[in-house]
Amino acid sequence: MISKIKKILNKKNKSKIICLTAYSKNFAEAIDPYSDIILVGDSLGSVLYNYNSTREVTLNKMIDHAKSARLGIKNSLMIVDMPYRTYTNKRMALKNAKIIMKKTKCDGVKLEGGLSISRIIEHLIKNKIPVMGHLGILPQKEKGKFKSKGKNPRQKKKMLNDAKMLQNIGVFSIVLECVEKTLSKEITNILKIPTIGIGSSYHCDGQVLVLDDLIGLNETKIKFVKKFGDIKKDIQLAVKRFRKDVLNKKYPRKKHSY
Numbered sequence: 001m002i003s004k005i006k007k008i009l010n011k012k013n014k015s016k017i018i019c020l021t022a023y024s025k026n027f028a029e030a031i032d033p034y035s036d037i038i039l040v041g042d043s044l045g046s047v048l049y050n051y052n053s054t055r056e057v058t059l060n061k062m063i064d065h066a067k068s069a070r071l072g073i074k075n076s077l078m079i080v081d082m083p084y085r086t087y088t089n090k091r092m093a094l095k096n097a098k099i100i101m102k103k104t105k106c107d108g109v110k111l112e113g114g115l116s117i118s119r120i121i122e123h124l125i126k127n128k129i130p131v132m133g134h135l136g137i138l139p140q141k142e143k144g145k146f147k148s149k150g151k152n153p154r155q156k157k158k159m160l161n162d163a164k165m166l167q168n169i170g171v172f173s174i175v176l177e178c179v180e181k182t183l184s185k186e187i188t189n190i191l192k193i194p195t196i197g198i199g200s201s202y203h204c205d206g207q208v209l210v211l212d213d214l215i216g217l218n219e220t221k222i223k224f225v226k227k228f229g230d231i232k233k234d235i236q237l238a239v240k241r242f243r244k245d246v247l248n249k250k251y252p253r254k255k256h257s258y
């Protein structure tokens with residue numbers, strides 16, 4: 001049987017790759033038929049817990065959310081973010097990656113960074129942990145506004161080299177976050193592995209968004225987010241109907257009672 005990672009690799013230059021975040025079972029189950037990759041991202045720190053940065057997200061928090069998401073995922077490739085300070089050296093990274101893989105039954109992990117963590121990523125891959133890379137804006141390293149990356153020649157050269165290096169050491173795909181569009185195009189064209197863009201233009205092989213942003217559950221003004229639905233309104237409509245029926249003694253009826 002063709003592995004889930006192979007399926008993702010085979011999409012390069014054929015069909016765009018759909019990647020979405022999910023932090024729990026019901027959301028994962030809802031998006032599983034329409035996603036290729038489901039990412040349990042450490043963005044859950046800001047989206048669910050209002051943390052100022054993803055640095056506050058712990059390993060246990062990621063594992064709990066990933067275990068819940070796992071229950072809803074049948075078809076998509078499931079990737080879990082390794083949180084801040086859980087991969088500062090090779091030994092620690094492998095120990096924590098193995099814990100994540102074993103406890104959550106995910107298909108791989110994502111780590112943020114290029115050359116500075118190349119030995120760590122290489123060590124994980126040598127030990128059979130599938131790794132997704134992440135270049136451009138690295139939320140674990142930098143706080144603040146989403147600014148385009150790779151505009152100046154020095155940044156551009158470094159990111160190109162980082163991308164090629166990540167491919168050479170064996171990552172199966174790279175997230176490009178807020179990468180300037182001519183650079184994301186160049187990286188995507190040069191690499192044999194797929195790039196997954198977020199704020200990095202249509203040139204990438206796939207796109208990822210935070211689910212809560214695209215369904216309108218999480219209010220955000222980030223430039224790259226497009227709101228594709230308004231689930232908050234739907235929730236409020238249902239709750240208003242419930243409230244009305246309860247106040248008017250129309251719910252529960254006999255059939256809803258024991």
Ligand code: KIV
Nearest residue numbers: 021041042043175208
């Ligand atoms: O944490 C996250 O959700 C991510 C994606 C936005 C790429 O890293």
